[in-house]
Amino acid sequence: MTEISGAALPFDIDRALDDQILAVMQNRPTVVLTEALDPRTVEAACHLSRFARLVFLADEAAVRAVQRDHLPHLDATRVAYTFQNAAFVDPAASSDLLDEFVAEYLALPAELRRADLPQEARRLLSEPARFGIMCVRCGHADTVVGGLTHEPRQYFRPMLRLLRVNKVMCEAGIFVLPPDHPSDIFPHNIVVFGDVGVNATMTPETLARIAVGTCAVARDLFPEDVLPTINGAIVSYSHKGSDEGPSPELVRRATALVPEILAERVALGERYRTIHIEGEVKISTALSRRSAMYYQPAEGAPGGTNVIIAPNLDLGNLLFHLYATRYPEAKKFPVMFGVRFKGVDLPMDSSAQDVMLAVKASLLRHHKFGHWTRTPKDTFFPRPRILAINPGSTSTKISVYEGDLESFTKELQHGADELAPFEAQPITGQAGFRKQAVLAALAEHDLTLADLDAVAGRGGLVRPIPHGTYAVNERMLADLRAAVGGEHASNLGALIADELCRGTDLPAYIVDPVVVDEVWEKAKITGFKSVRRLVISHALNQIATAQRFAQEHETFYERINVIVCHMGGGITIGAHRHGRYLDVNNGLNGEGPFSPQRSGTIPTGQLIDLCFSGKLTKAELKLLNKGRGGLIDLLGTADLREVEKRVADGDEWAALVFDALAYQIAKHIAMLLPAFQDEPVDGILLTGGMARSASLVAAIRSYVPGRCGRVVVYPGENEMAALVQGALRVLNGKEEARTYAPEAGS
Numbered sequence: 001m002t003e004i005s006g007a008a009l010p011f012d013i014d015r016a017l018d019d020q021i022l023a024v025m026q027n028r029p030t031v032v033l034t035e036a037l038d039p040r041t042v043e044a045a046c047h048l049s050r051f052a053r054l055v056f057l058a059d060e061a062a063v064r065a066v067q068r069d070h071l072p073h074l075d076a077t078r079v080a081y082t083f084q085n086a087a088f089v090d091p092a093a094s095s096d097l098l099d100e101f102v103a104e105y106l107a108l109p110a111e112l113r114r115a116d117l118p119q120e121a122r123r124l125l126s127e128p129a130r131f132g133i134m135c136v137r138c139g140h141a142d143t144v145v146g147g148l149t150h151e152p153r154q155y156f157r158p159m160l161r162l163l164r165v166n167k168v169m170c171e172a173g174i175f176v177l178p179p180d181h182p183s184d185i186f187p188h189n190i191v192v193f194g195d196v197g198v199n200a201t202m203t204p205e206t207l208a209r210i211a212v213g214t215c216a217v218a219r220d221l222f223p224e225d226v227l228p229t230i231n232g233a234i235v236s237y238s239h240k241g242s243d244e245g246p247s248p249e250l251v252r253r254a255t256a257l258v259p260e261i262l263a264e265r266v267a268l269g270e271r272y273r274t275i276h277i278e279g280e281v282k283i284s285t286a287l288s289r290r291s292a293m294y295y296q297p298a299e300g301a302p303g304g305t306n307v308i309i310a311p312n313l314d315l316g317n318l319l320f321h322l323y324a325t326r327y328p329e330a331k332k333f334p335v336m337f338g339v340r341f342k343g344v345d346l347p348m349d350s351s352a353q354d355v356m357l358a359v360k361a362s363l364l365r366h367h368k369f370g371h372w373t374r375t376p377k378d379t380f381f382p383r384p385r386i387l388a389i390n391p392g393s394t395s396t397k398i399s400v401y402e403g404d405l406e407s408f409t410k411e412l413q414h415g416a417d418e419l420a421p422f423e424a425q426p427i428t429g430q431a432g433f434r435k436q437a438v439l440a441a442l443a444e445h446d447l448t449l450a451d452l453d454a455v456a457g458r459g460g461l462v463r464p465i466p467h468g469t470y471a472v473n474e475r476m477l478a479d480l481r482a483a484v485g486g487e488h489a490s491n492l493g494a495l496i497a498d499e500l501c502r503g504t505d506l507p508a509y510i511v512d513p514v515v516v517d518e519v520w521e522k523a524k525i526t527g528f529k530s531v532r533r534l535v536i537s538h539a540l541n542q543i544a545t546a547q548r549f550a551q552e553h554e555t556f557y558e559r560i561n562v563i564v565c566h567m568g569g570g571i572t573i574g575a576h577r578h579g580r581y582l583d584v585n586n587g588l589n590g591e592g593p594f595s596p597q598r599s600g601t602i603p604t605g606q607l608i609d610l611c612f613s614g615k616l617t618k619a620e621l622k623l624l625n626k627g628r629g630g631l632i633d634l635l636g637t638a639d640l641r642e643v644e645k646r647v648a649d650g651d652e653w654a655a656l657v658f659d660a661l662a663y664q665i666a667k668h669i670a671m672l673l674p675a676f677q678d679e680p681v682d683g684i685l686l687t688g689g690m691a692r693s694a695s696l697v698a699a700i701r702s703y704v705p706g707r708c709g710r711v712v713v714y715p716g717e718n719e720m721a722a723l724v725q726g727a728l729r730v731l732n733g734k735e736e737a738r739t740y741a742p743e744a745g746s
Contacts, residue, residue: 011188011226013176013331014353017360020223021051024367027405028053029142030375031359032132034155036063036088038148039070044355046074046082050554051363053085053381055141057128060088081554084734087380091131097379101125101134112161129155133162136342139376143362147346148355159343160198168209169198169338171345172217173320174361176331187304188226191323192218194309195316198338202311204253205261207234211254211309212261213337215275218307220365221335229274232307233281235315248280251311255279269369281305324349333358341366374405384453384731387500388723389438391458391492393427394419396434398441399720400452404728408445409720412437427488428481431495438496454731455500456723457493459513461485463742464535467516467543467581469726469735472498472508476740485515509737511726512540514588518581520675533591537574537584538566538688544722545687545714546576553682560682563672563708565665565700567690568717569638570626571595573668575675583675585668590625593664596638596690599629600664631657640690647695662696666703673708681709691715 029052035041036058045054046067056063060083067079091098102121105113115121125131132144133155144163146155160169177189194214215232222230236251258277265272310316324332324347333354336343344358366372375381383403390397399409414437422430442448457472462479470476472494480491490513497508516539524533542564543557550557558579565573571593574584585592594600611621624633632638634657635646646654669684684704690696692715701711729735 011176011190013174013357014360016223016226017221017357017364018051021360021364021367024364025051027372027374029363029366029372030055030140030380031363032135032141032144033057034128034132034144034146035148035150036128037066039066040148040350040352040355041145042066043071043074043352044359045086046071046078047356047554048359049082049085050552051360052143053087053375054082055087055089055132055135055380057089057091057132059090063088077555077559081556089380091128092126094131097131097135097140098122098125100138101131104134104138108162114158127154130158133159133343137162140379142366142372142375143342143344143359145344145346145355145359147344148348148350156345159345160339163339163342165340165342166338168206168213169336170210170213171195171198172214172335172337173316173323174218174221174333174335174357175323175327177323177327178329181327181330186306188306190218190222190227190306192307193316193319193323194232194307195313195320202250204250205257207250207254207309207311208257208261211258211277212265212275214309215277215307216265216272217335217337217365219271219275220369221361224271224274227306229276230307231305232275232277232309233305234277234279234309234311236280236311251280254311277307277309278305320347331357333361335361335365341370341372378403382732384728385447385451386724386727386731387438387442387452387455388720388727389455389457389493389496390719390723391434391489391496393489396437396492396496397720398438399724400442400445400447401721401724404721404725406721410441412441426481426483428483428491428495431492431499434492434496435499438500449500449504449506452506454507454509454727455497456509456511456727457495457497458490458719458723459510459515459540460491460493461488462494462510462513462515462740464515464517465513465740465742466518466738467512467539468738469509469511469730470740471737472501472510473740476510490514507727507730507737509727509730511723512543514539516543516581519583523583523675534586534589535584536586536588537572538568538570538587539581539584540722541566541687541718542572542574542584543576543581544718544725545685547725548714549683549685549712561676561679562683562685563669563681564685564687565669567595567665567686567688567696569595569597569689571598571600571665571688573665573672575672577676577679583672588626592668593661594630594634596631596640597627597629599625599633631661640693640696644693644695658696659699662699663703666700669700669708670705681707683709684711685714686711687714688717689715 031052032055033041033045034057036056042063048054064083067074102118102125105121105125106118115124125134129146129150132146135141136144144159173193173195175191177186177191181189192214194210211232211234215230218230234251234254236248262275308319310319323330331353334345334347336345341362344362346355346358386401388399394414396412398412400407460480462476463484476494477498480494483491494510501508514536517535519535526533545564546560546562547557549562550560561578562576563573564576570587572584572587573592575582587598590599590601592600610616631643635643635654637643643654643658647658686697686700691713697713704711730737
């Protein structure tokens with residue numbers, strides 16, 4: 001147990017699983033819940049949406065009724081988020097899937113199926129338990145969960161028959177015992193029981209493989225800083241019986257095989273070298289504190305026993321239920337091996353927390369050890385193919401995503417000779433040329449427009465509009481060609497998207513252009529009647545970052561309060577309150593902190609004096625404001641890594657400038673607190689290229705007031721993913737595409 005001032009703290013298994021999953025998760029597996037109308041399933045599901053795409057095998061109205069009638073204590077936002085992001089499927093009404101499942105089932109060897117006629121198989125597979133198992137077998141889902149209400153013949157046994165991948169299988173019972181259990185028996189009060197009962201016969205090799213496999217499960221789930229070693233013990237309690245029974249002879253022969261089998265595991269991962277297994281340990285070691293004192297692991301295996309392998313079904317059940325009964329407050333969950341993370345079998349006495357932990361354990365092993373990237377088929381959660389386009393002055397960056405998973409990204413360079421014919425034209429004249437370059441790049445990846453579901457272009461300098469995803473229309477195209485907001489390469493985004501989609505059924509969108517304006521009027525007033533603050537910011541990445549934060553907390557952008565700080569060549573810091581982008585500095589034209597290339601806010605009187613001093617021309621002043629100001633003017637470089645190197649080498653001026661940068665960013669973060677009108681701020685989100693600097697992030701953290709909320713870091717520009725996410729929200733029905741129709745004079 002962890003010691004703080006002499007008091008023992010229980011190991012936090014929930015946090016440990018969450019942290020490990022998030023450290024490796026790049027996509028969410030699809031999990032089928034066969035007992036969708038059990039309140040324990042519904043409650044657990046409301047804590048799993050962040051980690052999995054959930055499929056309830058029941059009508060949505062019925063699931064909502066379970067929540068309403070049995071789980072009124074659940075947070076309403078969490079429930080709404082879970083249900084919005086889940087799929088609801090009635091097995092009996094899923095004709096196409098049942099046709100597929102029946103054909104697959106009847107093609108199985110006779111020993112694996114329990115029906116020979118199509119009608120009989122259809123009836124069998126219409127049951128939620130078997131339907132969910134077949135969803136996994138046929139690639140429509142990654143994991144099936146059941147056992148709370150189903151008898152073994154309904155779920156557990158079919159799951160083993162139809163999803164089995166290894167000859168030897170085992171179900172490990174994981175217990176994190178409460179603090180009142182003596183901590184000198186099991187390190188950190190963690191104990192794992194290995195149950196052999198899922199194997200029809202027991203041999204020394206089977207028992208040895210179960211012992212190694214159970215210890216491997218423990219090693220997979222518990223970080224080495226928690227359990228430096230996994231110490232397994234194969235227990236024995238009888239001096240009678242044959243090699244197939246729980247005799248000491250069986251245990252001895254199994255123990256002799258362990259080193260060779262463990263070496264196979266170590267070849268798969270060095271972490272398994274921390275496993276040590278003893279044989280013929282008396283059962284009293286697992287039950288008695290007094291007996292445990294006399295059992296010491298082998299030399300080189302520090303710490304007490306934390307894995308108990310029972311050599312027969314009766315003993316495995318005894319240990320599991322004994323500890324479940326004796327310690328009802330224990331956190332317990334089962335983990336199967338031999339089905340490659342595809343099935344979760346729940347004891348009938350599981351709590352909602354047990355269900356949640358069991359699913360998380362399976363998901364962790366999917367990510368860390370299953371080489372999982374995505375669900376084979378997108379039946380329940382379609383993966384539309386989206387092309388994102390982000391034009392630059394001499395290049396066009398494109399990405400193709402399937403759902404939220406990137407297929408490829410490529411930056412198309414346009415040489416001076418290719419751009420020469422357009423020199424005398426507005427940049428929007430390049431739309432047709434760039435369209436052809438995009439088509440050629442798609443062809444290199446064997447894609448045509450017919451393979452796409454939508455195109456999302458970077459929003460340009462249109463008229464000020466609220467945030468959202470906008471369908472490209474003629475009014476938008478006309479404003480971009482007229483350069484109503486000025487000439488900029490981003491003006492090409494909607495035009496290229498339109499060129500590609502015109503004459504097809506493909507929708508063309510733009511997402512959160514830099515001119516998104518939801519700022520309070522009172523925030524636009526300055527002390528000069530003739531000067532009003534303009535709103536130009538990194539809206540695309542600002543809003544995408546806030547959306548990501550909301551998703552990670554299983555809630556909605558409209559229900560959070562965050563301050564987002566985009567730190568790139570320019571810096572913009574925005575207040576996002578309940579889905580409205582309420583205030584932000586104009587980082588393009590010289591507001592806010594100085595940045596690598598921009599001056600930031602300058603004292604007005606001194607700036608006026610400089611303007612009329614005759615020392616600098618208007619063009620030179622504009623360049624200092626944007627392009628040659630900030631770090632470039634102060635230190636001669638826009639590369640923050642170079643600045644950090646100078647600081648490390650003892651350059652005092654560089655250190656002072658670096659500290660000033662962090663201080664000014666923190667100051668402008670704190671300046672936005674009034675926008676929330678004393679509502680709590682959920683987080684400060686640092687994003688953009690400079691968010692990759694650990695030293696800058698640490699310096700900002702040191703200056704940000706505690707009442708601003710905790711600081712969370714999302715490094716990088718993330719523009720392509722943000723474009724795709726905006727289109728996905730529309731295609732998935734979570735938002736409606738907005739119509740570009742700005743008010744006259746805006």
